[in-house]
Amino acid sequence: MNHADLMALAKIPLFADLPIAKLDELEEKSFVQQQPSEAVLFEQGDSARFLCVILSGRVALVGSSKAPAEDLQEEHTKDEAGCAGHDREAIIEIFGPNEVVTIAAIVLNLPYLMSARVLEAARIALIPADIIRDLLQDDASFARATTVMLAKHWRLLSRQLKDQKLRSGTQRLGTYLLTLTEGRMSGPADIALPLDRRTMASWLGMSVENLSRSLAQLKPIGVTANGRAAHINDIAQVRAFCLEDGLR
Amino acid sequence: MNHADLMALAKIPLFADLPIAKLDELEEKSFVQQQPSEAVLFEQGDSARFLCVILSGRVALVGSSKAPAEDLQEEHTKDEAGCAGHDREAIIEIFGPNEVVTIAAIVLNLPYLMSARVLEAARIALIPADIIRDLLQDDASFARATTVMLAKHWRLLSRQLKDQKLRSGTQRLGTYLLTLTEGRMSGPADIALPLDRRTMASWLGMSVENLSRSLAQLKPIGVTANGRAAHINDIAQVRAFCLEDGLR
DNA sequence: ATTCCAACTTGACGTATGTCAAGATGACCT
DNA sequence: AGGTCATCTTGACATACGTCAAGTTGGAAT
Numbered sequence: 152m153n154h155a156d157l158m159a160l161a162k163i164p165l166f167a168d169l170p171i172a173k174l175d176e177l178e179e180k181s182f183v184q185q186q187p188s189e190a191v192l193f194e195q196g197d198s199a200r201f202l203c204v205i206l207s208g209r210v211a212l213v214g215s216s217k218a219p220a221e222d223l224q225e226e227h228t229k230d231e232a233g234c235a236g237h238d239r240e241a242i243i244e245i246f247g248p249n250e251v252v253t254i255a256a257i258v259l260n261l262p263y264l265m266s267a268r269v270l271e272a273a274r275i276a277l278i279p280a281d282i283i284r285d286l287l288q289d290d291a292s293f294a295r296a297t298t299v300m301l302a303k304h305w306r307l308l309s310r311q312l313k314d315q316k317l318r319s320g321t322q323r324l325g326t327y328l329l330t331l332t333e334g335r336m337s338g339p340a341d342i343a344l345p346l347d348r349r350t351m352a353s354w355l356g357m358s359v360e361n362l363s364r365s366l367a368q369l370k371p372i373g374v375t376a377n378g379r380a381a382h383i384n385d386i387a388q389v390r391a392f393c394l395e396d397g398l399r
Numbered sequence: 400m401n402h403a404d405l406m407a408l409a410k411i412p413l414f415a416d417l418p419i420a421k422l423d424e425l426e427e428k429s430f431v432q433q434q435p436s437e438a439v440l441f442e443q444g445d446s447a448r449f450l451c452v453i454l455s456g457r458v459a460l461v462g463s464s465k466a467p468a469e470d471l472q473e474e475h476t477k478d479e480a481g482c483a484g485h486d487r488e489a490i491i492e493i494f495g496p497n498e499v500v501t502i503a504a505i506v507l508n509l510p511y512l513m514s515a516r517v518l519e520a521a522r523i524a525l526i527p528a529d530i531i532r533d534l535l536q537d538d539a540s541f542a543r544a545t546t547v548m549l550a551k552h553w554r555l556l557s558r559q560l561k562d563q564k565l566r567s568g569t570q571r572l573g574t575y576l577l578t579l580t581e582g583r584m585s586g587p588a589d590i591a592l593p594l595d596r597r598t599m600a601s602w603l604g605m606s607v608e609n610l611s612r613s614l615a616q617l618k619p620i621g622v623t624a625n626g627r628a629a630h631i632n633d634i635a636q637v638r639a640f641c642l643e644d645g646l647r
Numbered sequence: 648a649t650t651c652c653a654a655c656t657t658g659a660c661g662t663a664t665g666t667c668a669a670g671a672t673g674a675c676c677t
Numbered sequence: 678a679g680g681t682c683a684t685c686t687t688g689a690c691a692t693a694c695g696t697c698a699a700g701t702t703g704g705a706a707t
Contacts, residue, residue: 214561239665241564243557255550264554265561287546291539298535298542299550302503306512306548308556309491313462313513316489318603319663348685356564358665363686378673378685487695559653567693606695611656626655626703 152181152276160205163249166299168292181278192252192267192275199256199263201277209271210249211350212265242353244307245270245346251271254297257283270350318393320370321365322355323395327355328374328381337387344379400429400524407454410523411497413548416540429526440515440523441502447504447511448524456521457495457596460513463488489599492555495520502545505531518598566641568605569613573605573641576622576629585635592627 152160157178160166166177183206186192192203193208203210215238243265246252256263257280286293314323332340346354352362366376372392373384383389401409405426408414414425431454434440440451440458451458463486491513494500504511505528534541562571580588594602600610614624620640621632631637 202681212557214557214565216565239565242560243564258473258546258550259554261554264557287543291542294539294542294546295535297546298506298549301546301553302506305503305549305552305556306507306509308560309460309462309554312491312556312560312563313489315560316491317464317487318460321663336525338440360666360687361664364664367686476673569693606656608696609694612694614658 152178154178154182156206156274156276160204163204163251165251165293167298168296169286169290173286173290176282177278180282181276183274183276186269186273186275188269188272190269192269193263194266195263197263199253199261200280202254202257202280202283203252203267203275203276205246205248205250205252206274206276207248208275209245209270209345210244210252210273210275211245211268211270211354213268213353214243214265215239236328240353241356242350244304245354245360251300254283254300258287258297258301260284270346291292312341315356318362320355321368322393323357324362324365325356325369325389327351328369328383329389329393331381332383332386335386336390339386340383340386342381342383344376344381347379400426400431402426404431404454404522404524408452411452411499413499413541413544415497416544420532421538424530425526427531429524431522431524432524434517434521436517436520438517440517441511443511443512446510447501447509449527450502450505450528450531451500451515452524452526453494453496453498453500454522454524455496456523457493457514457518457593458500458521458523459493459518459602460491460500461516461601462491462513488600488601489604492552493602495554499548502531502548506535506545506549508532518594528536565606568603568609569616570641571603571605571618572613573622573637574612575599575643576617576631577634577637579629580631580634583634584638585633588631588634590631592624592629592631595627 157174159168160177161174166174167179186208195214252267253263255273282333287297314326318326328342331342331344344351346357348362352359355362357365366374369389372388373383374389405422407421408425409417414422434456445464446477456624500515501511508528535545562574566574576590579590579592592599596607596610600607603610603614614622617637617640620636622637
C-alpha cells in the first residue's frame, strides 16, 4: 500500500489512534485494489481473510435466496457473459468511503454470511485479517473504536429490521428519500439518487416494479422522480406520511 | 447486588476476565430486579442509564410503529390500565439468561432505539452505564469481549434482515422451528415452543392470524402444533422447504 | 362440573406485493 | 438521424398478507 493511501486510512476513526509502528505494518502488509462496478469482492461462505476498507466508491453486502449456480440445470446455458440469472437478492448494508466491511466476520473468524458487490467503481484497501485480530488483541484503543463502530451498525440494522417488519414498501421508500435530504425537517429538496432502481429495490426489500409503483404513489404527497433525479415539494409532508403508522 | 448474583455475572463471557477490584465495584453499585411478565424495562427514547444483564427469564426488544404518545389526541383516553391498544409492534431481538441488553445504546451514549418488554418473569442485573463506559475505557479485555458480542449480534440481525427481505412468512416460521431443534439435520423432533402466538408473530414479522395459517401450511410437510407443543416428522423435509438456499 | 375468558383458529374479504408481459424512455453506437 | 439495447414504467393477474369477524379450544375460578 502506498503512503498516500495510508494517510487516507489513518484519518478513519478506526485507525486514527494507531501508533506509528502499527501504521508501518499496515503500509507494508496491506494492499489496495481498484474494482469496477459489479465486481464481487467475496462470496457468502468464503473465509474472512481481509478487512476491506473503502477508500472511494460504494459496496453492498448482498444476501441471495436461490441455490448456488452449480446445481442448476445445464440446459439453459444462459450464464454467458456473467448474466447472473434472476435469483432474488437482498442488500443488507451499503458501505461508502471511509467505511469498513467484514469486521464482524474477522472478529469472529467465521466465513462471510453474505456476498459483497461493488455498486460504484471503488478503491478498496485490503488488510490481512491477522493484523486486525492482532490489533484487537494488543491495542485497546482499536478495540474500543471497533466496539463503537459495531454498535452503530447494530443500530442501523435494528432500525432497518423494524422498518421491514412494520412499514409498507412505500413508507420505506419515503424514509429512504428522507435520509438523502440530510436531516432537514421541512421545505423542498432536490435529491440526487445514488443508486439505480434495481439496487434501490434490493435495498428497500421489494421488486423493481413495485419500486416504480411506490414512487408513483408518492406523487400525491409531492414527490417526483425522473431517472436519478428526485424532488420533494415539502419534506414535512413526506415525513408525516412515512413516519406515521400504517395508513392506506 | 448480592454475592451469589455477582458470581453468576462473573461467569458470563463479557465479565469473565474482570479483575477483582472491578467485580467489587460491580457488586457495590449494581442491583438486581425481579420483573414479572409484560413488565417494561425501558421505552424507546429513554436515555441509556443501565446495562441490563438477564440472569433468568426472557426479554424482548420491541419496536412499535405508532407515533410517540405525546403528539396523539387526548380525546380517546383509552390508555387506562395499561391497555396498550393495538399498535402493531415488531420484536427485534429476544434475550435469554446470561445475555446483555442495551449494550449499543450505552457504548454510544444515545437514547434507546427500542423498548424492552419482559416475556417471561425475569431477574435482571442493572449495572450503571458509567461503570460500563469506564470498563470500556480502562479494560482492554472487556472492550474485546464487547466487540465479540456485538459482532455476533450483527450477524444475528443481518441474517434476520435477509430472511425478512426474501423469505415468506411460512418459511420464516419453519426456520424458527428449526432453531428450536438445536441443529439436528434430520429425523423427528418434539418441540416445546417458548413463546405464545402473539410474541411469536411479532418475532417473525407477521400477524397472529397469519401465524396460525402458516402453521397450517406446514402440516403437509410434517409439522403439527398444538398450543405450545409442536412436532416435526422429519427435520430434513422442513429444512428443504425453508432453506432453499442452503445457508445456516 | 359449569362458567367464563383469553388465547387460538378459521373464514371472508380487501390491500399489498411479486410475477409475467408489454410498452416507453433514454443513452450510446454507427 | 436511425437503430440497438438496457433501464425504467405500466398493466394484468396471481399470491401473500393484514384485518375484521366469527367460531373453537383449553384452562382457571367458582
